[in-house]
Amino acid sequence: MxxxxxxxxxxxxxxxxxxxxxxxxxxxxxxxxxxxxxxxxxxxxxxxxxxxxxxxxxxxxxxxxxxxxxxxxxxxxxxxxxxxxxxxxxxxxxxxxxxxxxxxxxxxxxxVPVAKLPGPTVITKEFTPWYTPERAAARSFYWTAYERKLRAKGWSDSAVASLDEASRAVVERLADPEQAEARQAKGLVVGYVQSGKTANFTGVTAKAIDAGYRLVIVLGGTLNLLRAQTQRRIDMELIGQENILRGADPDDLDSLVGVDYVGDGDEDWPDFVRHGGRPSVLGAFDIERLTTRDKDYKSLAQGIRALEFEKREPTLPLCDPANLHHAAARVLVVKKNKSVLQKLVKDLKQIHGLLGELPALIIDDESDQASINTSDPKKWERGSTDRTAINKLISDLLGLLPRAQYVGYTATPFANVFVDPGDDQDIFPSDFLISLPRPSGYMGAQDFHDLDSAIPLNERTYANSQEKAHVRGIYESTGDRLQEAMDSFVLSGALKLYRADHGVPDGPFRHHTMLVHQSVRKDDHAELALRINSMWHQAGYSSTAGHARLADLWESDFAPVSEARASDLPTPSSYEELRPYVNASRQRIGSGGQPVVVVNGDTDLYFDQLDLDFDRTPHVWKILVGGTKLSRGFTVEGLTVTYYRRTTQQADTLMQMGRWFGFRPGYRDLVRLYIGREEQFGRDKSVDLYEAYEGICRDEETFRDQLARYAEMVDGVPQITPRDVPPLVAQHLPWIKPSARNKMFNAELVEIRSPGRPIEPASYPLDRAALKRNTERWRPLLDVLDATPRLFTNPPDASSALDRKFEALTGAVSHTDLVKVLSQLEWERPQYFDPHLTYLRQLDGTLAKVDNWLLISPRLTSGARVEAGILGSVPLSLVRRNRQAGKAVFGRIASVEHRVAAQRLIDQASSAQGSSAVGPTTGVALLYPVVEGKTHSDVTAVVRNGAADPSKVVMAFTLIPPASAVSTDRRLVRFRAKDSRHRDDATIPASSS
Structure with missing residues (x-):
């Protein structure tokens, strides 16, 4: 050149x-x-x-x-x-x-700007470092190939580096495959729903086999379709062409008969990783696949022989470096199926003398599905250890392979952390729990909910409100909006085709789907599919009336949202310019005369007949109707419009139904969620599905935030280990259980320390007599409030545009007086506040010293204000709040602007910038006389002659202790947990483990 x-x-x-x-x-x-x-x-x-x-x-x-x-x-x-x-x-x-x-x-x-991305959060017990940068660099054949493949797919340098970091965090906590002593490690990796967990465990597999792991078992779902998808992904991006061909000449058609992918003309074969020759010839080692895309593990004699490893040095164990790095690796992707796993266990048992020397890695995808032991806990208490089928077989594998490492992957970790930590044969992640960061480009809860937005409802726009841009509520007053949702599907498909034709790569638009999820009953699915089919054929998408309807939807919805959210993408100037693409979209969706596919089968044969393999099918443009089978593992590619009206009583199940979460390159602005608001739930309850999702998303993010907070080492020692994690889930139980009852393990949180951080109880009494007693206990502190309101201002800064002003009554109370009141309060569920109270009681100098608290009772704006005295107090501004549907706890009590102002006082005090009202040993308490109700009149109804009925007022509060209120040991949590080793006594794992 x-x-x-x-x-x-x-x-x-x-x-x-x-x-x-x-x-x-x-x-x-x-x-x-x-x-x-x-x-x-x-x-x-x-x-x-x-x-x-x-x-x-x-x-x-x-x-x-x-x-x-x-x-x-x-x-x-x-x-x-x-x-x-x-x-x-x-x-x-x-x-x-x-x-x-x-x-x-x-x-x-x-x-090259600094990629200021969050790293993985790691909760770990102490381990011996072995996977050093030097050792990783010395043997990196398959990781380098995988990294090269990711870059070819368009991954950015920061995305590759982030995956490198997260996968290394897993591998370094496994046992050293070269060490003489056999040791098992068990861990859990927590991602987000449809967020690329497969990429992480493929990276972990690459690094693990480079380091010396020679048997990798991937538990890839409960259906052949899901297992085959995982197999294909690993084959394409890690194992590569040469290992698949195993010496066959790619130009000799006769030798390719029966060979995966190339033999049956898979159009993506050219994109499979190429190593440039057999890895064993290039100084590395080969990978032998014991499963293929279409064939799960079979119990055959050749399967047994394939599991036998030759040793270069027969007198040395297989795990000795002299043997280990010359042996081929074996990879199996198996279904979570009893008969399949029984065959594998049976074959392993026939290999004598080797299993104790074999470094193995078990990857469990969707590890909270099927893998958890859900047998009756009462049987365990009687000494029975009758495990459920898949859990027992995983336990058998771990028993047969003393050097096996178990790593579970899930987006809903609650069931896994409630596994009995005292059962060494089970899959509790006793060694590490890693929470992956939210990936760049991912659409999750934050993209569909205005979490903690300070923007008033009447000021929210398509540009500043996620809900307004993407969510379309289904209310009783609006009808079911199913026709509108289907119109949105056709219109968004047309916009994808328009963009592909105007310079946007059409790769992200290969598939285009709509999901309709309304019931778990198969009869309902058939009826709904028939209705949607009828609606489709009556929609008149080729008629003048149909185009007029779509033109209205384009003008009122899609055009303004795209202008606000995707101004950099090609957008038609009018509906007439889009019209030809509407016809093309309609033709794709209705191809074969069947726009609707019902997805609710339980068998592999059923899914084979659906022709919904998104990897092998060139284009899937369909409306999918289903229930449970659409809620777990089954990735719906190209999902753009979701119509969702089904609820459940389990948080992890509800989260797994959030198929609208995921990556939407080139069409984020087109995503629409039609979701039920105030749906019937049970006989006499109603639930707002959208608010339910927001609630469990908050709980999940709180769990992640707590993990990040407690992951910091103190004097080189972990603050908590995975055994201490269950209470982090239990302290924020929503109106639906975090997981099924038979997956949960009891744990008690003794203390939460929150220096400089808000404490906001939510489980106030339901009983009116208890509410009145609580109000009476607060009454002496209300006398400290000055009748003259004080003005608070939140100046905008780099992180927030919040500049709202508000007035509040204020007064100072001693720490002793406040704790005296808090200690007397009654709660619907005392266990939620008790751990905080344990901490607050120690701020008398036992743990740290807090002198007093600034009490702030905010006033609402004059137009919405209802003031009343409380048992003879100065008039206070009553606040309307609602408990979350079906449970005793409220949602957030404090308004955002009030919490921001209170937090600023605490933060300024800790940096010696505070006013004389808030010093470094002063906390802030926001006090709200809350009235439950849905309308303004519900608030006025509790007031008579300027006084509020104390039995109808909830004296709610948010506390922010001073940042100085922390002990020298800097620990933030203390636990008491029970496990099967200590059925009758309490232990303190946080300090003794």
């Missing part, structure tokens, strides 16, 4: 960076060394480098992006001077090591 100055610079920089390895070093000497032989006259000045960057040279920027991002993400390297990963401080440490000048640093920052 002919060399240009840019080619020369790229060649020199490539060599220099390669010479450094994984550690940034002074760049100039390495560049000079790289240039001296081939380019002795090359311009190596920083100015030339900077100018080339500013010109936007893509190859040079790509090169530096990969290296800078890798260094940005490196966890705790010695050269980083304790700078945290993915921060400006880390980037500064890198530049200092490279010895770059300020101008070049600015150019690099502009070309």
């Amino acid at each position: 002919s060399y240009t100055p840019a080619n020369v610079l790229l060649d020199i920089h490539t060599s220099a960076l390669a010479g450094m390895g994984s550690v940034p070093k002074p760049f100039a000497p390495w560049a000079a060394l790289a240039a001296q032989e081939d380019y002795p006259d090359a311009d190596l000045s920083e100015e030339h480098f900077r100018t080339t960057l500013i010109s936007g040279d893509p190859t040079l920027i790509t090169l530096w992006s990969r290296h800078l991002t890798a260094w940005d993400f490196a966890e705790g390297p010695k050269w980083a001077q304790d700078s945290p990963a993915r921060t400006d401080e880390r980037r500064l440490a890198i530049y200092e090591r490279l010895r770059f000048g300020s101008d070049l640093r600015k150019a690099l920052d502009n070309a």
Whole structure:
């Protein structure tokens, strides 16, 4: 090739960076060394480098992006001077090591900004580090191939680095496959619904087999379709063509008969990973597949022989490096099916003398489905250990393979952390629990709910409200809106085709689906599918009336949402410009005369007949009607419109039904959720499905936040281990159980310490006599409130546009007086507040010292204000709130602007910027006289002659202790848990484990 100055610079920089390895070093000497032989006259000045960057040279920027991002993400390297990963401080440490000048640093920052992404949250018990960067780099054949494949798929450097970090966090907590002593580790990886967990466990598999694991068993769902999808993904992105062909000539058609993918003309075969030759010939090792895309594990003699490993050094165990790194790896992707797993267990039992030497890895996808032991707990209490089928077979595998490591993957972890931690044969994640960060580009709860939005309802727009942009409520007054949802499906399909025709890659638009989920009953599915079919044929999508209806929906909904949310994407200027694509969308959806597919079968044969393999089918443009089978594992590709009206009593089941969560590249603005509001639930209850989802999403995010908070090490020791996690779930039980009762394990949270953080109880009494007693207990503190209101202001800052003002009555109370009142309060469920009260009682100097509290009783705006005295107090502003449907607890009590103002007082006090009213040993208490009701008149009804009925007022509060209210040991939680080893006594795992 002919060399240009840019080619020369790229060649020199490539060599220099390669010479450094994984550690940034002074760049100039390495560049000079790289240039001296081939380019002795090359311009190596920083100015030339900077100018080339500013010109936007893509190859040079790509090169530096990969290296800078890798260094940005490196966890705790010695050269980083304790700078945290993915921060400006880390980037500064890198530049200092490279010895770059300020101008070049600015150019690099502009070309490759720091990816300030969250890392994985790791709850772990102590372990012996073995998977060092040097060891990982020394053997990385399959990880390098997988990484290369991800980049070819369009993954960014930061996305690859994030996966590298998260998968390393798993592998380093497994046992060292080379160690002489057999040890098992069990862990759980928590992702988000449809968020790419497969990519993580494929990365873990790549690194694990590179490190020495020689048997990998992937439990890939409960249906052949799901198992086959997982098998294909691993084959394509990790195992690769050469391992699949096993020496067959890809140009010899006769030798390819019966070979997966290439033999049956899979159109994606060219995209399967290529290693450039048999890995064993290239100095690595081969992977032998013991399952194929269409065949699960079979109990055959050849299967037994395939599991036998040859040793290069017969006198040494297989796990010795002399044998381990020359042996082929075996990979199985098996269905969670009793007969399949029994065959595998039977074959393993026939291999004598080897299993104790075999490093094995068991990956359990959707590990809270089928894998959990759901046998009657009463039988266990009587000494019975009769496990459920799949759980027993997993236990058998772990028993047969003393070096097996178990890693479960799920988006709904509650069932897994409630497994009995005292049962060593079960799958409780005793060694580690890793919460993956929310991936970039993912549409989750935050994209469908205005969580904690301070924007008033009447000021919300398509631009500032997620709900307004994407959610269409189904109320009794609006009718069922099913026709509108189907119209949205046709219209959004037309917009996808328009975008594909106007410069947007059509890859994301290969599939286009609508999901209708209204009932679990199969008879209901058939009836609904028939109705939708009839509606489709009567919709008149080719008629003048049909186009007029779509044009109205385009003008009123899709056009303004797309303008607000996707102004950078091609958008038609009018419906007439879109009209030809509407016809094309209609034709695709209605192809074969059947726009609707019912998905509710229980058998593999049923799913085979559906022709819904999104990997192997060129285009799926259909309306899917179903129930449970659409709620777990079955990934609905291209999902754009969801019509959802079915509820459940279990939070994890409800979350798994959230198929509208996922990646929506190129069409986020087109996603619509039609969801039931105030649906009937049971005989006499109603539930707002949208609010139910928001509630469980809050609980899940709280769980993740708590994990992140407690993951910080204290004096090099974990604050909590996985055995201490169950109470983190139990303290926020929603109106539906976190999981099925037979999956939950009892645990008690003794204490929660919240220095500088809000405490907001929600489980207030239902009994009016108890409410009155609580009000009477608060009454003495109300006298400290000054009748003259104080003005609070929330100035906008970089993180919030909140600038609302409000008035409040204020007064100071001693810590002793406040705790005295709190200790006397009655609760519907005392266990929710007791752990906080344990902490607050110790702030008398036992744990830390709090002198007093600023009591703040906010006033509502004048138009909505109802004021009344409480048992003779000054008039207070009554607040209307509702308990969550079907349960005793309220939703959020404190208004956002009030919490922001209170938090600012605490934060300023901790940084010595506070006013005299709030010092470093002063807490803030927001007090709300709450009246339950749905309308303004419900509030006025409890007031008579300027006084509120104390039996109809809930004295609710939010407390924020001062940031100084923490002990020297910095621990935040303390637990008491019971497990099967201590059935009759309480232990404190947080301090004794």
